[in-house]
Amino acid sequence: MSVSDDPALSRDDVAYLAGLARIDLTDAELDHLAPQLGVILDSVAVVGEVADADIPPMSHAVPTSNVFRADEVRPGLTHEEALSGAPQEEQQRFSVPRILTEEA
Amino acid sequence: MSSEDDLTRLSATELAERLAAGDTTSVQATQAHLDRIADVDGNVHAFLHVDVDGALEQADAVDRRRADGELLHPLAGVPIAVKDLLATKGMPTTCGSRMLEGWIPPYDATVVERLRAAGLPILGKTNMDEFAMGSSTEHSAYGPTRNPWNLGRIPGGSGGGSAAAVAAYEAPLAIGTDTGGSIRQPGAVTGTVGVKPTYGGVSRYGLVALASSLDQAGPVTRTVRDAALLHDLIGGHDPRDSTSIDAPVPPVLDALDGDLTGLRVGVVTELGGEGYQPGVRARFEESLELLTKAGAEIVEVSCPSFTKALAAYYLILPSEASSNLARFDAMRFGLRVGPEGVDAPSAEQVMAATRAAGFGSEVKRRIILGTYALSSGYYDAYYGSAQKVRTLISREFDAAFGRTDVLVSPTTPTTAFEFGAKLDDPLAMYLNDVATIPANLAGVPGLSLPIGLADEDGLPSGLQVLAPAMADDRLYRVGSVLERLLEEQWGGPLLGRAPELASSTGVGR
């Protein structure tokens, strides 16, 4: 199921997007959010009026290229530092709950 | 007034001079500001975390270095506050969110490293709209910051804490970040100075990312000179940030108090007019007269694509943010909660429940919006088109700068509004940024300085100066002269007219 063609977002559309974004929205939030997003989307649809296909999209404000670093080891974090924020830790690894989906 | 008050009323430049002359120590200065924070922050709530011990230790260390005869940076020993969006090793970094409550980064942002190396004691972390999404600091998960001019009003956002801290004399300097105006807009509504450097001018390494192609860290101060000193310290190339500019910081210090004769100042038609509060416009017109008297030539320029800037911004930002905020998933750091009533939930369930609990409504709104704008079938119409608008805006800036040296506008359409006034109307909230956003889209630098109080409400308004990319020095040239002329008229800084803050019983919340 994908998002409907109508520029206003339906409640189901928002629920689908929330799934993609891994956020559990409550019913109240879903009710509240859909019209708000619709209003925002209507006003930002303004950008679609830029019909000129000749305009290149800009993804960087600063035009540079080939910014590289040398293939040299740099100091990183100790494992204590790396794990310092871990909600749960086991065997020097991050412990996470059982994963349902297969690896992509 | 006690001597402590004296120290907190000094500009950073003045304080630095006293430190260099040996008239005071960093420990004294830092203590004075910590006392001020303890005194008034209960009411202002600019700070989320105050590092009393750490700041004094750092101050002591700098005093020793100075006593040893070490050659120090001009700002060494001057205390500073840092927006809670920057990673500070050993100090909580919450980004104004429950998601990162109590998170202590294991590393420092490059900007923070530079502050520490120069010996500026870090007083603490300042309040902000959650993950920098907002224009009023009302979206902080830890309660809003209050405008020192009127505690019933917003201090601007997302960097309301840094601006309020500086306006309330809790710190002479602060670091902010600006993605769509989050330094400049709070500056305008609190009567302080805020600068967004050229994109890439200051390292983003350690800035928790909102919109990667728009974010910049910059100075938040009470004077233009102070901002120049801080800009010069934090700016410059960082090999850890691929988007940072590999060139020296523009000559911002040399530009101070320059000559404005013959300077072509462009007034952008689209950044003014209807929707701008009359008192704001009045002060703006008066500033234009002052600039003319100083020898500048005022030119009208039109940038039609600027009317689409808000729309483009509110597509680009959420898109990039939705991706940047995906890492907050309860697996490696930050909040972890499970769905209610579920035994042994899966990782997916924990992620979704945590993100629901950890993110506030504005953040959720923008993540959903961004997810939509990037989703297949919609990319071209939304994100793709927004990037094209960006090119148009950039080209119009280029064209405008072909005829002018700087552009000016009121920084914001209105003065500080009351709490709650725009919370239910996201679009109305977004309109606060209409004048500041174009600069972020094009990557050009901008400065806001206070230009007076609006007649309707007696609240500060600001003027924004914009310059071509890498010509940040022009901001300071214009800003410093205008500031001097205005202060001559006022008989002192505008902040001198702010009401004295009442003492509160404690710090923080």
Next chain:
Amino acid sequence: MTTLPGLVGFDEALETFDPVMGLEVHVELDTATKMFCGCPTGFGAKPNTQVCPVCLGLPGALPVVNGAAVQSAIRIGLALNCSIAPWCRFARKNYFYPDMPKNFQTSQYDEPIAYDGFTEVDVDGDVFRVEIERAHMEEDTGKSLHVGGATGRIHGAVHSLLDYNRAGVPLIEIVTKPIEGAGARAAQVARAYVAHLRELLLSLGVSDVRMEQGSMRCDVNLSLRPVGQQTFGTRTETKNVNSLRSVERAIRFEVSRQAGVLGAGAAIVQETRHFHEDTGETTAGRVKTDAEDYRYFPEPDLTPIEATADWVEELRATLPEAPRVRRARLQQAWGASDLEMRDIVGAGALILVEQTVAAGSSPQAARKWWLSELTRRANETGVDVSELAITPADVAGIQAMVDAGRINDKLARGVFDGVLAGEGTPQEVVAARGLEVVSDDAALGAAVDRAIAASPDVADKIRAGKVAAAGALIGAVMKEMRGQADAGRVRELILSRLT
């Protein structure tokens, strides 16, 4: 292989159906550091000791591209006869998975650094041209340990443990265009392509391409269409294909399975499947209700890559000789026949033979050991010959001992046993197992005397001139010496006593 209901025999399937394959190979580059940060990439470190804010995806961290990885990517593209994009960018592939710290992978989407190439693969003496769609740069994920389930796999696991040492290691993904026209040789073509790619990458020096260690991974895509039809059928993607043999087996199984499904009038489900080493079968992964929307967009934290013509030519000059040229050169150097070369290549042993010769062995001996003894052992244990726990240097060392008369061919087999069992170097194994040929004439002579004394009638025959009868005595001596004697010398000793 168990016979599932509905499987059609491979050869039978190919009478009705034409297989179309697509191979996606992920190669881990052997750069010193990761793709976007300066963490080391070495294998086998303690968990989470080769990480930093960048590869851990901590808030505020930013990537910086490893220049050496870009160079390798371009060289790989050139070696595959690809066009190199003069300008390209990285892109974010957004999806949530705990082994991916940022919950997006920095990869390349519609602007791969190399595209539209081809490579020519030797398949049983014929040349098969495989078209290359693209080669692009991306980063590897962390590794998960699934705890609590029966098989250590994800199903039934109670929780998982994440190690991010591998997160951010540079990967090059090489994707073929649909491989058509392989027909009955589909499985061999697939295997030969992957073996050929391995060889190419080794010769470029960009990766150690050890499939068993995961530095080269292969996903196998397969669809069937009725013979003569142009449009492609529905394809499946099979993962966890960890060796050359598995590539071949996975193709064979999928062909059989899909033929069975289609033959029964059902439709192929487009899905990702998992290959099982032990059974040679593929099983369905979780069926995805939606194709995941990856919401690709250009990576704003990185700058574009400009592969200028000068730079590309500079790199082109560093390419090693093309595989066919190299093989021709080696064939000539070794004095091998076309058939012998084909056998070596077919067994995936070309580099091994080459390295064994470089370690001092004769080409003939190198070939002999790798193609006979070691290939047999590889087949017995179900691994690729390159995965055996023995190095070309070891093999050369064993042959050197044979040449020196210290061991014979029969004893050499014992040495192979020991080395493969992890008992040590060839020299250590010979010493520990006592495999050395006895060359002490006094000891041999005593054994000879005992054999003669035990068989007086045979001895008489020899004395009478029937030299051939010595064979029985040689046998007896060899038996006593447990093969640790040079049969020729034994014969000499026998004859010198009796004639």
